[in-house]
Amino acid sequence: GRAIDGRLSGTHIIRSGLEYMAALADWYVETTMGRTVADLAEADGDPLVPPGDALRTVGFFQIGGGIAGDFPICVVPMIHQDLKRPCPFWGYFCQISDSTTSYGSYSGAIPSEKITWGKLDVDTPMFVIESDATIVAPLIFAALLDW
Template sequence: MITAEAVAKGPISQFLKHHFRHFNAAALVDAAKGYAAHLEKGGKMMVTLAGAMSTAELGLSLAEMIRQNKVHAISCTGANLEEDIFNLIAHDFYERVPHYRDLSPQQEQELLERHLNRVTDTCIPEEEAMRRLEKALLEEWTAADQAGERYFPHEFIYRILRSGRLEPYYQINPRDSWVYAAMEADLPIYVPGWEDSTTGNMYAAHCISGEIRHVHTVRTGIEYMIHLADWYTRTSAECSIGFFQIGGGIAGDFPICVVPML
């Protein structure tokens, strides 16, 4: 377990302590100290992810934090859940557009016609990332649908990773995938609004086409909230729970808004 003392002595911490002295920079140092102190006292931490943190490759650090038992639950957008897997299986096909602020409508159209989906300065390849994951998901969705089984969105991802069917496509070390690390730890993940993600849209399309007969084969956001309330109640009875929010919006709001009800 990391200690507050260890945080103070590490080389990165020493650099931050010396240079990050005021304003938002100082708040970063305070947050790191608070995080370490919370864990040192036996507390649990929920990390919430909004924005496009997975495409920013947050897995490089978050996966190791999960392995070191510094994260005990995650709430994230559907985009962050799927984009970590996109990066795992299609990293070499991504394209960076550093001049994205100056793109003309024609240049945006050209990216679209090449099936490159731009997230700020990074383009996610549709075929190698999205469609590859969709194929694996559809196999799991239809198998569960036919068996009368139901799982949460992240549980379907876990099943795919455990099956190994995507391993031939790995283009980064899976140790740098935070979802892979969460799967290994069987970490609870809460994904509010998953229906609005790319894979959520795909699921809806397959329901419309009739390939999936029961729309609730993927468990719902309300069920996620109920599961979260249960996890929070059980966990908080034993220890303090901290919330470490990265980004803003629904991923951060989801766990925090439930607290006053409990």
């Protein structure tokens, strides 16, 4: 009701999934290739850019699993397969999850399953930390931030 009663300026205060994916694609290509998606020509053949030919690579650190984590990792296959633009695969993949493959859930899917979907390359370093993220993530962040 806040947009209707005038307390909010409009109804478009939250980005849609498509807007988020477009923004993520632009950020990813800008970060790894130094250009925008619109500036890149369609690839002639394989759109994979070897890591050494990229401006830089970006790793993917996922806390938890399932669809929420799958949405952003799909930006690379979207750029390759749908847009036919060149970019590198993710530089690494690390996931903290307490869901193991033995439970048969999507959240417990092993990282190598992401290779067949074009999300990761066979040479992408992949790590899974099977633990409670509320314990492990703060420890990792503390180490990275030198706390």
